[in-house]
Amino acid sequence: MSEQGLILRMENISKAFPGVQALSNVDLDLAPGEVLALVGENGAGKSTLMKILSGAYRKDAGRILVNGREVEIRSPYHAQQMGIAIIYQEFNLAPNQSAAANIFIAREPRRSGLGRLFVDRGRMEREAQKYLDMVGAHVAARTLVRDLPVAEQQMVEIAKALAVDARIIIMDEPTSALGEDEVETLFEIIRTLKERGLGVIFITHRLDEVFRIADRVVVLRDGMRVGCMPINEATPDKLIQLMVGREVKDLFHKEEAEIGAPLLEVRGLTRQGVVENVSFTLRRGEILGFAGLVGAGRTETARLLFGADPKDAGEIYIEGKRIQIESPIDALKAGIGFVPEDRSKQGLVLRSSVLENIALPTLDRHTRLGAWLDHPSLRKTAQQYVDKLNIRTPSLEQKALFLSGGNQQKTVVAKWLASQPRVLIMDEPTRGIDVGAKAEVHALISQLAQAGLGIIMISSELPEILGMSDRILVMSEGRVAAILDRAEATQETIMAYASGERVDNNAADSATSRTQR
Amino acid sequence: MTETARDRGKRRVRRSQFRELNVLVALFLLCLFFYWRRPEIFVKPANLAVIMRFIATFGMLAIGEVLIIITGGIDLSVGSMLAFTGVITAWMMLKGVGPIPPIDIIPAILITLVIGALIGTWHGLFVTKLGIPPFIITLGTYLIARGLAANITRGYPQVFDSGHPFLILGQGDLAAVLNLKGGGALGAIPISFLILLGIAALVSIILNHTPLGYRIYAVGGNIEAARLSGVNVDRVRIFCYATSGFLAALTGVILASRLGQGTPVVGAAYELWAIAAAVIGGTSLLGGEGTVLGAILGAAIMGVMQNGMVVLNISSYVQDVILGTVLVVAVVYDTMRRGGRFDFWKKWFSSQA
Numbered sequence: 038m039s040e041q042g043l044i045l046r047m048e049n050i051s052k053a054f055p056g057v058q059a060l061s062n063v064d065l066d067l068a069p070g071e072v073l074a075l076v077g078e079n080g081a082g083k084s085t086l087m088k089i090l091s092g093a094y095r096k097d098a099g100r101i102l103v104n105g106r107e108v109e110i111r112s113p114y115h116a117q118q119m120g121i122a123i124i125y126q127e128f129n130l131a132p133n134q135s136a137a138a139n140i141f142i143a144r145e146p147r148r149s150g151l152g153r154l155f156v157d158r159g160r161m162e163r164e165a166q167k168y169l170d171m172v173g174a175h176v177a178a179r180t181l182v183r184d185l186p187v188a189e190q191q192m193v194e195i196a197k198a199l200a201v202d203a204r205i206i207i208m209d210e211p212t213s214a215l216g217e218d219e220v221e222t223l224f225e226i227i228r229t230l231k232e233r234g235l236g237v238i239f240i241t242h243r244l245d246e247v248f249r250i251a252d253r254v255v256v257l258r259d260g261m262r263v264g265c266m267p268i269n270e271a272t273p274d275k276l277i278q279l280m281v282g283r284e285v286k287d288l289f290h291k292e293e294a295e296i297g298a299p300l301l302e303v304r305g306l307t308r309q310g311v312v313e314n315v316s317f318t319l320r321r322g323e324i325l326g327f328a329g330l331v332g333a334g335r336t337e338t339a340r341l342l343f344g345a346d347p348k349d350a351g352e353i354y355i356e357g358k359r360i361q362i363e364s365p366i367d368a369l370k371a372g373i374g375f376v377p378e379d380r381s382k383q384g385l386v387l388r389s390s391v392l393e394n395i396a397l398p399t400l401d402r403h404t405r406l407g408a409w410l411d412h413p414s415l416r417k418t419a420q421q422y423v424d425k426l427n428i429r430t431p432s433l434e435q436k437a438l439f440l441s442g443g444n445q446q447k448t449v450v451a452k453w454l455a456s457q458p459r460v461l462i463m464d465e466p467t468r469g470i471d472v473g474a475k476a477e478v479h480a481l482i483s484q485l486a487q488a489g490l491g492i493i494m495i496s497s498e499l500p501e502i503l504g505m506s507d508r509i510l511v512m513s514e515g516r517v518a519a520i521l522d523r524a525e526a527t528q529e530t531i532m533a534y535a536s537g538e539r540v541d542n543n544a545a546d547s548a549t550s551r552t553q554r
Numbered sequence: 555m556t557e558t559a560r561d562r563g564k565r566r567v568r569r570s571q572f573r574e575l576n577v578l579v580a581l582f583l584l585c586l587f588f589y590w591r592r593p594e595i596f597v598k599p600a601n602l603a604v605i606m607r608f609i610a611t612f613g614m615l616a617i618g619e620v621l622i623i624i625t626g627g628i629d630l631s632v633g634s635m636l637a638f639t640g641v642i643t644a645w646m647m648l649k650g651v652g653p654i655p656p657i658d659i660i661p662a663i664l665i666t667l668v669i670g671a672l673i674g675t676w677h678g679l680f681v682t683k684l685g686i687p688p689f690i691i692t693l694g695t696y697l698i699a700r701g702l703a704a705n706i707t708r709g710y711p712q713v714f715d716s717g718h719p720f721l722i723l724g725q726g727d728l729a730a731v732l733n734l735k736g737g738g739a740l741g742a743i744p745i746s747f748l749i750l751l752g753i754a755a756l757v758s759i760i761l762n763h764t765p766l767g768y769r770i771y772a773v774g775g776n777i778e779a780a781r782l783s784g785v786n787v788d789r790v791r792i793f794c795y796a797t798s799g800f801l802a803a804l805t806g807v808i809l810a811s812r813l814g815q816g817t818p819v820v821g822a823a824y825e826l827w828a829i830a831a832a833v834i835g836g837t838s839l840l841g842g843e844g845t846v847l848g849a850i851l852g853a854a855i856m857g858v859m860q861n862g863m864v865v866l867n868i869s870s871y872v873q874d875v876i877l878g879t880v881l882v883v884a885v886v887y888d889t890m891r892r893g894g895r896f897d898f899w900k901k902w903f904s905s906q907a
Binding site for chain 1: 766779784786
């Protein structure tokens with residue numbers, strides 16, 4: 038690659054925050070038509086580097102060359118003018134505006150003459166439609182963004198980048214909110230961008246995606262570039278080793294647990310239009326994986342089971358006894374815990390301390406005279422789970438906000454373990470946490486199963502589902518498409534059921550009959 | 555490593571007190587300033603009693619606001635609630651309701667307090683069960699309560715005879731209760747201020763030492779996470795609205811006693827003063843943060859300033875300008891301290907130097 042041909046070159050980029058050297062002397066370059074994967078654990082500096090490139094942060098030292106010319110990127114707007122667009126994990130779209138208005142935000146086409154005071158809506162929508170078609174989105178430009186599914190919102194973001202004539206598109210974990218088929222669509226779009234000669238920087242936690250889409254991969258660790266290689270020289274083990282700086286022998290740390298008597302039985306769980314007639318049995322010590330595409334109703338099923346949303350029909354039995362679950366309060370009493378998919382919005386009170394978060398479901402169990410909080414007992418319990426789960430926090434008083442993703446996740450788990458549940462539902466337990474913390478969470482899930490808990494694990498990562506589950510419940514369009522044994526499940530069979538290509542009509546019955554045997 | 559749970563508990567207390575330190579220092583400096591300018595008037599028992607009565611009124615209302623603001627809401631009704639509850643308590647004692655003859659002081663007060671709590675509960679039910687924004691439902695009561703108060707009295711105040719035993723509540727002080735002669739500064743502490751201290755202690759205990767208190771902060775910090783943690787979020791919020799209604803009624807009763815009448819014109823814009831006191835005391839309007847001590851210190855700052863400016867003969871127009879400025883400065887300071895934006899200014903200043 039000649040220096041001339043590069044659309045982007047970053048040299049010796051350094052950036053410090055109070056108390057942390059976030060980046061030291063990082064190099065990165067990008068050729069037209071290239072897809073560069075940027076990988077590394079959380080806190081490795083990926084986001085910081087991309088924020089410097091997109092103008093959100095200013096670098097402390099180093100040079101940035103765009104198309105061979107040295108530039109100083111002063112603001113996100115400035116970056117956009119130079120043809121750099123970033124698509125964040127959480128989209129920057131105005132939900133109450135149309136796709137077209139979002140694509141042309143702040144650059145709306147005007148009418149001519151005196152009409153310049155007014156937006157030319159017709160032209161705006163026609164142009165927007167052109168860009169939407171270009172990325173292959175089946176979205177009408179007039180649709181309000183809030184009415185679009187996540188995957189299509191992302192396409193709107195990409196169309197927006199094309200509309201500003203971006204030459205470099207940064208995607209920060211674009212697949213974390215997508216199901217398997219949507220990921221394929223996204224990759225299709227990326228390939229189109231490639232053909233048009235754009236450079237794409239792709240940040241991800243999922244290594245399999247690196248191998249599916251990237252031409253080259255750059256690995257960051259602790260703010261330093263520790264590796265850079267063409268994709269054909271990389272292997273997953275090599276990348277993981279570079280990322281964590283040590284060898285991870287077994288990414289999915291499942292230890293066999295003794296599977297006991299049926300613990301939880303769900304029959305005919307239904308919420309109109311979302312979840313249809315879902316039945317399954319969970320046994321003591323069992324990890325039941327919930328696989329399926331995004332929107333298949335996995336999270337919704339979990340929320341119905343936990344009483345977070347009202348159900349239209351369905352019976353829930355714990356140890357053979359029918360229980361009524363109308364609210365999370367009932368679920369808590371019945372011994373069900375729920376680790377939701379979005380830690381910061383649903384799992385934690387971020388501005389409260391670790392102690393307060395862990396104590397929240399079980400405050401009533403630590404009182405004297407019925408009302409007076411027993412602070413020492415509260416602290417003792419919280420400390421016990423902080424130690425047990427190896428939550429790295431300077432003190433119990435630390436606000437949850439300041440913990441890393443993995444430690445936040447462990448805090449949510451600790452909160453539920455403190456309630457001593459019999460059933461633990463975990464929705465995407467390792468989403469957005471780094472490889473090391475992931476392994477710890479997996480080990481923890483195994484331990485909990487060994488201790489006799491029944492675990493429902495919802496995950497969009499098939500290797501995780503295959504690696505951790507004893508049985509796999511595959512959902513498709515709100516229904517149970519199949520319940521597979523660990524031995525018979527492969528990525529292909531799961532995908533076949535999830536995408537509706539194969540249907541097992543007896544899925545619900547077979548689950549019941551297995552219990553009776 | 556070897557510290558016991560008890561030591562750690564102490565550290566926690568110390569840290570939470572530290573949060574109000576800024577406000578406390580500001581209050582102390584203010585007192586020093588006014589003492590320096592008018593030593594002969596400012597520390598007179600009679601003047602201190604005036605300040606304490608101010609703090610009692612706005613501190614009580616601010617405690618109610620703090621509870622609601624922690625949960626992410628707001629209560630605009632308290633000023634009108636003062637007028638309404640003051641009028642009905644006077645009405646029950648002096649005229650009686652319809653065919654029912656006038657009733658005794660204690661039952662009249664108790665009934666008024668219950669009505670206050672019920673109106674608060676009413677707000678809470680609208681907010682939680684119907685999803686009506688707190689701003690709107692309490693704005694409704696803001697109009698309704700004052701309108702009812704004026705309608706009941708046809709606009710005229712219900713005046714107590716001087717010497718009516720009810721007046722002790724708002725006008726009496728410690729010396730009167732303990733039958734001391736003189737009693738100096740200590741004897742001049744108004745009964746209403748003592749009631750405030752009692753309420754403050756009670757609400758502080760609820761916030762810091764009961765499951766309910768932890769839940770109030772959790773609901774304010776992240777209502778969805780609290781709900782998914784098995785917290786009965788509706789009940790927690792209704793409790794806060796009910797308490798605010800109760801405290802507004804209590805303040806209304808004390809104010810009626812203080813003024814010797816139940817009048818529909820009392821308490822105009824008091825809700826805004828109460829909110830200002832809460833905010834000066836470090837309560838975040840975003841929810842999840844706030845303390846009783848902060849609310850009282852906030853009320854104290856406003857009380858001392860207001861009194862000090864009167865003592866210094868500053869025109870009442872200018873007083874409002876100064877109080878408004880203090881509110882803005884206090885909140886900007888607090889926001890920057892929290893958000894760490896001082897770093898920005900520090901850098902800016904050093905780059906200028």
